[in-house]
C-alpha cells in the first residue's frame with residue numbers, strides 16, 4: 001500500500017451516494033434505501049473556488065447538496081468495511097449540484113440521472129483535507145448557506161451508511177483508484193438557486209469554500 005500520508009491530490013472519478021440521510025430522503029418524498037444508491041459524475045464536473053457554477057441550459061430548478069467527500073488514497077478492490085479506512089487518503093468538501101427538475105423527470109421515466117447530476121460544473125470541491133484532520137469521518141458537521149442564510153446544517157453521524165460501509169460497498173463493483181472522490185450524500189435543506197446566488201459551505205471548523213452561481 002502506498003504511503004497515504006503523502007497523498008495530496010484528487011480529481012479522478014466521482015462516485016456519489018444518494019439518499020444517505022433519512023431527512024433528505026423524506027424531504028423529496030423518497031423511500032429510505034436498504035442498500036447504498038450509487039451514481040457517477042464525469043471528471044468534467046469538477047470546479048474549484050474561483051470558478052462559477054453554471055445553470056445548465058433548460059434547467060429550471062438547480063439545487064445545492066453539500067456532502068462530505070472521501071478521497072481514495074490507494075487502489076481498493078472488494079475491500080471489507082473493517083479495512084476500508086486504510087484506503088482513504090483524505091477528505092474534501094463537495095457540492096453535488098443537481099438539476100432537480102431533470103432528476104424528477106428522469107425518476108418518473110425510469111431514466112438515468114446522468115444529465116441531472118453530471119453536467120459541467122456540477123461538482124464544486126474544496127481543497128484537499130489531510131486524513132489526520134478528520135479522525136472520525138462519521139461525526140463531522142457540514143453546513144451550507146445561500147446569500148448568508150443557512151440552508152443545510154447536518155452531521156455525518158446521521159448518515160444511514162457509514163464511510164467504511166460506503167467505501168467497501170462501492171469497491172465491490174468499481175475499482176476505487178487513488179484520486180477518486182466518493183461523495184457521501186446530503187443532509188436535508190436542499191433548495192433552488194438562481195443566477196448570482198452566493199453559496200458558502202463548510203466542514204466543521206476545518207474548511208470553508210464559496211462559489212457563485214453564474215449570472
Ligand SMILES: CC(=O)CC(=O)C(=O)O
Nearest residue numbers: 017018019020065185186
Ligand atoms: C435524491 C438525490 O439527489 C440523491 C442525492 O444525491 C443525495 O445526496 O441524497
Ligand SMILES: [Mg+2]
Nearest residue numbers: 065096185186
Ligand atoms: Mg447528493
